[in-house]
Amino acid sequence: MLQMDVARLKRLSGESARFELLVDLPPLEVQGETASFCGPVSARLVVSNTGAVLLAQGEVAGKLGLTCDRCLELFEYAFVLPFEETYRPVPGGEETGPEGGREETESVPFSGDLLDITPEVLNGLILALPMKALCRDDCPGLCPHCGSNLGVGQCSCESEKIDPRFSVLKDFFDKKKE
Ligand SMILES: [Zn+2]
Ligand SMILES: [Zn+2]
Structure with missing residues (x-):
């Protein structure tokens, strides 16, 4: 978890401290x-x-394994996210739920000496993810006929390919002939 020991900082108004973290995080639900x-x-x-x-500002970076929307292959999505969040120290036990009171005060309540920014980082990451995850911008995706990955190589059914828009026209003309 992305946690920082702020025991000392909490008591020093006007002070700031620098943190560098490198942690493994559990899989993300997207x-x-x-x-x-x-x-x-x-x-x-x-x-x-x-x-x-406590105002936390900085940058979070890593790589997330995503499935390409076109070719369905797993690829590494590298992210660098700016991070800024305000944390309000509250006495232990008085902590509201993770979302509770958030809207009114725009700060996240926390208690104890460990400041855990993991939930806010993960929320920010989910919001920053692309609507369509593509392994590369020009991923050609899968062949609509045989399903092979055209990003890996051309399949053998190239010559038989019919654009679906034309196949509608073809049906139309076939019907007219009858
Ligand atoms: Zn792809
Ligand atoms: Zn094919």
């Missing part, structure tokens, strides 16, 4: 599918004690 991280996730952050809250 739209009902499970995506595993390829290697550890790194984070470089500066956490500042503003007096009222």
Whole structure:
């Protein structure tokens, strides 16, 4: 988990501390599918004690294994996400649910000496993922006839390919002939 020991920082208003993390994270649930991280996730952050809250700012980077929407192959999606979140220290036990109170105050409550930014990082990552995951921008996808991956090599049914739009026209003309 992306955790930082802020025991000292919590007591020093106006101070800030630099953190560099390198951690393995469990697989991520994205739209009902499970995506595993390829290697550890790194984070470089500066956490500042503003007096009222802890402000964490920095960058999180890593690689996520995604399935290409076109060719269905697994590929590594590299991400570098800017991160900024405000954490409000609350006495132990008083912590509301992860989403509770979030909307009103725009800060995330936390208690104890460990600041865990994992949920916010994962939420940010899910929002940053492309709507269509492609192994490469020009991925040709699968042959609609035999299903072979055209990114790996041309299949043998190239000559028989009929554009679906033309096949509709063909049906139309065939019907007219009858
Ligand atoms: Zn692909
Ligand atoms: Zn084919």
